[in-house]
Amino acid sequence: MTSSPSERFDVVILGGGPAGHACAVEASACGRSVAVIEASELGGTCLNRGCIPTKLFLGATDCVHELAAQAKMRVASGSIAIDLPALQDRKAKMLAGNRQAIEKDLSARGITLLRGRGTVVAPGMVDVVTAEGTVRVEYGDLVVATGSRPTAFPGMTPDGDRVLDSDGILDLSDVPQSMVIVGGGVIGLELGRFFARLGTSITVVEALDRLAPWEDPEVSKTIAQLCKREKWTIHTGKRVASLVSDGGRARLVLESGDEILAEVALVATGRGPVTEGLGLENAGCRLDRRGFVTVDERLRAADHVWAVGDVNGKAMLAHAASHQGAYVARCISGCDTGNYTPGPMxxxxxxxxxxxxxxxxxxxxxxxxxxxxxxxxxxxxxxxxxxxxxxxxxxxxxxxxxxxxxxxxxxxxxxxxxxxxxxxxxxxxxxxxxxxxxxxxxxxxxxxxxxxxxxxxxx
Amino acid sequence: MTSSPSERFDVVILGGGPAGHACAVEASACGRSVAVIEASELGGTCLNRGCIPTKLFLGATDCVHELAAQAKMRVASGSIAIDLPALQDRKAKMLAGNRQAIEKDLSARGITLLRGRGTVVAPGMVDVVTAEGTVRVEYGDLVVATGSRPTAFPGMTPDGDRVLDSDGILDLSDVPQSMVIVGGGVIGLELGRFFARLGTSITVVEALDRLAPWEDPEVSKTIAQLCKREKWTIHTGKRVASLVSDGGRARLVLESGDEILAEVALVATGRGPVTEGLGLENAGCRLDRRGFVTVDERLRAADHVWAVGDVNGKAMLAHAASHQGAYVARCISGCDTGNYTPGPMxxxxxxxxxxxxxxxxxxxxxxxxxxxxxxxxxxxxxxxxxxxxxxxxxxxxxxxxxxxxxxxxxxxxxxxxxxxxxxxxxxxxxxxxxxxxxxxxxxxxxxxxxxxxxxxxxx
Structure with missing residues (x-):
């Protein structure tokens, strides 16, 4: 039961991350009435648990890397201490400032922000469970932009103790002496580099035969050479049998039987779509075998329903998400009638x-x-x-x-x-x-x- | 008198800096026989006394700047010591390596390098005073690419003691406690930033009303704000009456009568063309009132004589020089018959x-x-x-x-x-x-x- 009469918007967007924000801004600029429903934090993974905090961590510790490079040439000497709790404070303030900027931007454009969990209850109708009760909104078009979250294979589920996903690692305030990273992709590499600069000893386990396996093989080779030069231990072509917290340590066992112990483990094996509990089936959406929302060449998931950003699995990148969001806003507004052709990514x-x-x-x-x-x-x-x-x-x-x-x-x-x-x-x-x-x-x-x-x- | 029979080249280039090098490479690629005459060091001002050593100095001390920025946020603490003599050693090795690379490149392309001072003795004819004696070469086309050197106004001539030009400052091995810089342009700013990172107290005197006076006024304003934040003393709209070494210090007197004392002074008021003793008058060249070689819209100084790079005063930039050099090579080879239109610089x-x-x-x-x-x-x-x-x-x-x-x-x-x-x-x-x-x-x-x-x- 809803507690108030439902309000109707031309465009209702589930999710206030990069895809949802860009879609809202563009649809509003095209004269559409727009509501954004966000259950958690504006800015999505990118701002809160992805691109932005990792770039802050790397930018803030660039001095450590630059000093090390010059010290090798014997041009500079010295030492730098990074205050991780202070950096976490700075991160929290910076992210809060950016979230406020997004909220102000939405407000200035006359976009309605509904804070709560949205569920499609019938075609054209979404219930939003807010702190003040359930609000029903009707949509002309629905845009699903609920993003993704870290996923793990069975046997290595993050437990919040010693086995963490990227969300957990990004909140650490103590520098671990050692870290084992499962997954040699962008998340593992960037977070490994940050903690290496703080003095953490890094081990990477990658199931495929090289680091950054989707990059050009020559690029992977140079990355591996430089990681090894910085004393990382790299295991490629090795699969993990189990990874658990055990007596205050992370204990990783490879399928070969070899064991790796570390103060903390980062599981960075991939990300999966956020779709549960959204009632997408009521909107006529279908999921593919990996769980991503199926879309056509115009990013349509069903009649008057669109899916943009990580949740459609096309390219798990913030800039791809915002580009898709803006495109769909123009489609809804009739300004773009062509298929989605993003150009070089x-x-x-x-x-x-x-x-x-x-x-x-x-x-x-x-x-x-x-x-x-x-x-x-x-x-x-x-x-x-x-x-x-x-x-x-x-x-x-x-x-x-x-x-x-x-x-x-x-x-x-x-x-x-x-x-x-x-x-x-x-x-x-x-x-x-x-x-x-x-x-x-x-x-x-x-x-x-x-x-x-x-x-x-x-x- | 020449000691050997003269050799003839399609293209003879006076100067092995960026303009001369690019011209030689392009002319050779077009099938021309080419000789480069270099009296000093290959690479010219850019490599030896300009862009490259300043970028090395700034890159090597980037850690100091990055640490200071993070320390202000209380995220990092520590200290960095730059070993200036070691950096000078590194500079010397790096520049020597780059000069060798240029020499190898010329040799690999079959370009003749004549080390010595070239003088045009008659149209079509250059004498080169080398360590082994004078060599006469004949040219089909002559390209003047002799570059520029620091200039100073009367009353502030660098004396090699406490009053130095950029060449002298770039060779310092002791960090001065204080430096007064005459000229708030690119050379003064970049060198001031480097020494500020080493701990030198910086004062800038600029005759015009703002720093970087050829930049957009808003840019100048931001530069000044950041210099002041770093405790620089800035005097704009102030003219220098005299600047001399006096008892182990540089003593600068403004026209207002105010005096500035510093451990060392950098005169960075501009650069002028290198034309003396080249016999350019014998090649039919004329100089403008500032002493630069006059060229037409195809960078021609006279019949079969061209002037490229700093010496023509069009744009005192290494990349402008090399672009002009390559253009003239194509003109000489008949591959380019249009006027010189460099596009956005x-x-x-x-x-x-x-x-x-x-x-x-x-x-x-x-x-x-x-x-x-x-x-x-x-x-x-x-x-x-x-x-x-x-x-x-x-x-x-x-x-x-x-x-x-x-x-x-x-x-x-x-x-x-x-x-x-x-x-x-x-x-x-x-x-x-x-x-x-x-x-x-x-x-x-x-x-x-x-x-x-x-x-x-x-x-």
Whole structure:
């Protein structure tokens, strides 16, 4: 039973993360009445438990990495102590400030924010359980933007004691002496780098045959080399049989029988969609075998129901989510009648080294029956990388018929190349195009320029 | 008298800096026989006494700046000692390595390197005074790429004691307790930032009414605010009457009569062309009233004589020099018959804050009778700036008729925006264009994106 007469909105959005926020802003700009339903915190995983806190942790400890690099060259000496509780305070304040900014933004645009858990009770109708009781809202269009949460395989379920997921690790106020990380992807690498800078001894267990397994194999190789140089222990191609808290430690047993003990374990094996209890079946949605909401080429889950962001499983990235959210708002408003064609998707891993990737790499191009060629430039020749005493890494370009189809890089600060590379991939630059602008000197960007103008070889 | 029969080259280049090197590489690639005459060090000012050593010094001390920023937030504590003699050693090795790389590159391309001082003795003929005697070479085309050197106004001539130019300052191995810098431009700011990180107390005297006077006034204002926050003493609109070494100190007297004493003074008031003793008059060259070689719209100084880089005074930038050098090589080879149209020129100042600028700013656009509008995004809202605890600054865009004509920025790491902004200015992006790519999140680039999509106001 609802306690008040229901209100109707053109667009009701389940979830106030990047996808929901962007959708709300765009739909409102198109003149639609919009309500956002958020059961937890505005900003979603990205702001509260993902991109933003990890970037804060890495940015705040950049001094540790920079000092270590110069100390190796015997140019600098000294010591830095990071106050993790103070950093956690700073994180809490910064995230709260950003959440308030989102709330103000919604309010300034006349978007209604309903704080509570929303459930579709019938097509066109959502009940929201708020602190003040249940509110019923009717929608013209429903946008499901409920995001994702960490998932774990059986036998290694985070228990909140010594076995944690990324949410738990991000809230630690004591620096562990040792950490075993299950999963060598972006979450494991970024959090491992942060704790390594605080002095934690890092061990990574990755079931596939290399770290960052979705990156170009050469990038994975450089990442592994640099992790090993920083004394990480890396186990690739190893599967976990069990991971439990045991007497104040995390005890990990590999399928091989080998055992790894650490003060804390991070399970970073992936993320799954948040769909339970939303009544999506009442809206006509279907889930795929992994549990993600099935969408068509316009991101439609059912008639007048759309799913955007992590919950549709297309690309688990905040910027993909917000891009999808804005697209669907334009679809609902009739401003966009085409299929969803996002163009080249940028991917980055932060810390040291950074990685960036956009477009298709040689393996993907070959799988499509194409015959890519590649060109490279080494960061060793770049004066900015030299100045930061971090010369490992490269920029690598995948070409088809003389046009750029993909760019990847690994090394000092290379995430800064991502937007220019996105433009180059989208526009299919030729080597000659690289000569049609003046590149500032000295910049990291010149490594990209040199890769663009370097001789190509077979992939 | 020459000691051996003269050798003839299609292209003879006076100077092996960025302009000469790029010209040699391109001319050689076009099938021309090429000789480079270098009296001093390959790499020119940029490599040996300019961009590269300053970037090394700033990169090597980035840890000091990053620690200070986090210490202000009480997230980090500690201390860092920079070993300046060790850094000078590293500089010497790094520059030597880069010079060797250039020499190898020339050799691998079959380009002749003549080490010595070249003088045009008659049209088509250059004598080179080498360690082994004088060599005469004949040219089809002569390219003057002799660069620039620091200049000083009367009354403040560097004396190699306490009054130094940038060449002298870059070789210091003792950290001065105090430094007075005459000239608040890029050289003064970058070197001041480096020594401030080493603990030197900095005073800047600038004759014009603001620091970085060729930048957008809002950028100058932010630079000054941050310099003052770091305890710099800034005198703008003050002219120097005299600056001399006096009893182991630099003694500067302003025209107002006020006196400034410092352990060392840096004269960074500008740079002038290197033309003396080159016999340019024998090649038919003329110099303008400032002493720069006069060139036409194809960078021609006389029949079959060209002048590129700092020596023509068009843009005292390494990347402008190399761009001009490559253009002239194509002109000589008949591959380019158009006038020199470089497109948008990027400018950066490094350190903290960084600045970038490309295209035309509102003042320039208004001077052309246009009616620019501007949009801005503050770095305070950017998560990468937040993570580095350096949130002062902004990105500012100048628009004409809804298209980007210029971009500038000041703040943490903004030089990384320069290439993407160069593309946007060249292609005259609209706000809508910013929606046609996916921008990675979180990145500094998003500040540029927000400026592109922000509301515009009158300039």
């Amino acid at each position: 940028p991917w980055c891993i932060y810390g040291a080294p950074e990685t960036m990737r956009v477009g298709e790499m040689p393996a993907e191009l070959e799988a499509r029956g194409l015959h890519p060629r590649v060109s490279r430039a080494m960061l060793a020749a770049n004066p900015i990388a030299q100045a930061h005493a971090s010369v490992q890494g490269f920029v690598k370009i995948a070409w088809v018929d003389g046009r750029v189809h993909g760019v990847t890089a690994v090394g000092h600060g290379v995430a800064h190349l991502i937007t220019q590379a996105t433009i180059m991939v989208r526009d299919g630059w030729t080597a000659e195009d690289a000569r049609r602008i003046i590149w500032a000197h000295p910049t990291l960007d010149e490594a990209l320029r040199h890769a663009l103008t370097a001789d190509t070889t077979d992939a | 990027p400018w950066c100042i490094y350190g903290a804050p960084e600045t970038m600028r490309v295209g035309e700013m509102p003042a320039e656009l208004e001077a052309r009778g246009l009616h620019p509008r501007v949009s801005r995004a503050m770095l305070a809202a950017n998560p990468i700036a937040q993570a580095h605890a350096s949130v002062q600054g902004f990105v500012k865009i100048a628009w004409v008729d809804g298209r980007v004509h210029g971009v500038t920025a000041v703040g943490h790491g903004v030089a990384h925006l320069i290439t993407q902004a160069t593309i946007m200015v060249r292609d005259g992006w609209t706000a809508e264009d910013a929606r046609r790519i996916i921008w990675a999140h979180p990145t500094l680039d998003e500040a540029l994106r927000h400026a592109l999509t922000a509301d515009t106001t009158d300039a």
